[in-house]
Amino acid sequence: MLRLSKKADYGLIAMKHLALLPKASSCSTREIAEHYDIPAELLAKVLQRLARQGLLVSHQGKRGGYRLALPSTVISVADVIQAIDGPVMVTACSDEVADCDQYSKCSVRDPLWRIKDRIVSALSACTIFEMATDTISDAIFPAAVAKRPTAATLASTADQ
Amino acid sequence: MLRLSKKADYGLIAMKHLALLPKASSCSTREIAEHYDIPAELLAKVLQRLARQGLLVSHQGKRGGYRLALPSTVISVADVIQAIDGPVMVTACSDEVADCDQYSKCSVRDPLWRIKDRIVSALSACTIFEMATDTISDAIFPAAVAKRPTAATLASTADQ
DNA sequence: AGAAATAGGACCGCCCGAGTCCTATTTTAT
DNA sequence: ATAAAATAGGACTCGGGCGGTCCTATTTCT
8 A cells, every 4th residue: 555656666766776876977778677677668668757857867869868857965756756657646536626426525635635745745855865875864753753652552452 | 646545545534434423432334334425335344444453343233333442642544544454565575575576676675665664654643633623734844845946846947 | 871779659468456245143123 | 033234254346557568750879
């Protein structure tokens, strides 16, 4: 549940790979695909989309390839995911569009919308640079949350 | 992308519904299903799982139903989602199990694992009570993140 | 001219989520 | 006692979307 698409996975792998190259150097789809055992043609589509969204700069022709369009410190994980898969949606029904039949009776749309914002925040808070250098801090919440007893804990004592 | 399953949706709707009932009163599957236009038999399975995980207390027989097993202030959204769909997984490959063939070459597993922890934190930070009373605060990050220019912004100026 | 790369449309198979069906079992109301 | 109404849960089906492939341009370097 809540899993990333394979495309998003591949996109992040590629972005990290490009971030670790010497400044402003580029790399072809095939190189990356072979390096990580990713279907080349699928990765191609992913990189094309990242280029269309302005996160990568493409260079056609022989000796062509891709390079980061921006410093890796400025590109967030959220940027990559959204460039590939479109806007993050926790719920089926989008902002205003009542595309799910239970729209009128749905009581959790607004709360879930706020939770979605939190998730996007979490994804936006992490840059490709941090991914590449493995400098992602684990915790984002101060203390209160971690301290609060989980239902799982309480339930196990109450249950059975 | 990153969407919740329908079951998780239904589970949250039901939990919120039960949280809004007078203290310790219960409600049948059918009542909830009809109220929100949810397929009753599907909702039944969801509630059964929530009961098995100790988040709900079930009462069989005529006039039976479900009620919260714990105060709504103690049950988090993460609890509900995980009770229904199992552990939140952002990546295909789990903690130690190398169930994806690219395990050895995967360079983003660890970073994504930390991101997953952040998402779980975000979900754990929100209780059913907050959902029911619509008291979820929007922002969880102080300032730094919001201020940082997004790649989208920068790209749009750089692009085309 | 040809090789190697990006650009992108069209297609396909299959897995899994969503939903249904069916059969217990338990409890309560009549 | 019997029927009704509820939970418990296994088995099954169906359809859409994701992951992947194929094919055809087009660009650019050698």
